[in-house]
Amino acid sequence: MTGTVFAVEAEFSKYRQLVNESNWKVSQPLLWGKHIEGPLELQLRYLTLAEDQEEERVDQSLEEPTPETTAIERYNSGPGDCAIALHLTNTLLLSAKARHELSSVLEPVGQLFSIDVEGEEFFVFNCTRVLNACVSEKCIVDYGPSSLGGQRPGQIPKLVVHESLVRDEFLFKLHWPTPPTTIKTVDYSKIPPQTEIYATQKFVDLVVEKQLTGFVFHPAGAIE
Numbered sequence: 001m002t003g004t005v006f007a008v009e010a011e012f013s014k015y016r017q018l019v020n021e022s023n024w025k026v027s028q029p030l031l032w033g034k035h036i037e038g039p040l041e042l043q044l045r046y047l048t049l050a051e052d053q054e055e056e057r058v059d060q061s062l063e064e065p066t067p068e069t070t071a072i073e074r075y076n077s078g079p080g081d082c083a084i085a086l087h088l089t090n091t092l093l094l095s096a097k098a099r100h101e102l103s104s105v106l107e108p109v110g111q112l113f114s115i116d117v118e119g120e121e122f123f124v125f126n127c128t129r130v131l132n133a134c135v136s137e138k139c140i141v142d143y144g145p146s147s148l149g150g151q152r153p154g155q156i157p158k159l160v161v162h163e164s165l166v167r168d169e170f171l172f173k174l175h176w177p178t179p180p181t182t183i184k185t186v187d188y189s190k191i192p193p194q195t196e197i198y199a200t201q202k203f204v205d206l207v208v209e210k211q212l213t214g215f216v217f218h219p220a221g222a223i224e
Contacts, residue, residue, distance in 0.1 A: 002224060005161055006199045006217035008082075008092065008171070014069050015080040015214055017047040018117060020088040030091045032192040033130040033173040040113040040124060044085055044093075049075045080214020083122060090195040092125040099123040101210040105170040105203065129172040130193045133165035135224060136177035143183055150184045152191055153177075159221025166223060170203040196220065 020027060021043045029036050047055075052071035069077070081098040085091075094102070099112060106112060109129035115122045140158035143151040153176045161174070173193045199217060207215050 007220040009216045010082045010084040018085040031195040081212040082214035094123045132175045133161045134177040135160040139177040
């Protein structure tokens with residue numbers, strides 16, 4: 001199995017959007033690939049039509065690219081099966097249909113938290129499957145200063161993962177590649193994994209097969 005590893009996101013412009021109104025400390029644990037104890041006290045609501053229209057006016061004033069759909073069309077379409085929630089990044093917010101269709105591959109690699117949004121049930125997926133699968137010598141990582149001293153990884157312009165370590169995977173997070181000896185870095189045991197949720201073609205094909213909406217798969221690296 002060679003090919004592409006994808007970063008998974010929610011479609012931003014086609015479906016009705018939600019807003020995360022929780023304190024950032026509530027949602028931050030979802031980024032680090034660790035098991036979360038107890039309920040997840042996220043406070044989500046739908047973006048109103050007036051709020052979306054205002055966002056649309058701001059984008060137009062900034063000459064942002066025109067989205068494929070208007071605020072009214074997004075409002076009327078409802079959320080996607082992978083829904084977008086503003087201020088909730090690198091986290092999958094799933095419809096009841098998506099939870100049902102994908103539970104067999106989601107539950108072994110993470111947690112699903114039921115969230116009520118204005119009487120409608122959604123599920124927040126916390127991915128706890130973290131792999132040490134990067135081909136370090138082939139990856140390119142941008143490093144920046146760390147508050148702990150030394151340098152820490154920030155962006156990864158070139159990602160390559162070991163085929164043997166992801167061939168049976170659907171969704172996962174990744175530990176950072178081992179830094180070259182020229183990088184004076186902090187103790188990697190203190191650095192959380194990459195925040196992105198990655199997918200293999202197997203997961204992409206499953207989403208297509210189940211006709212689930214709202215998922216976006218960006219090519220993020222190579223499988224070798």
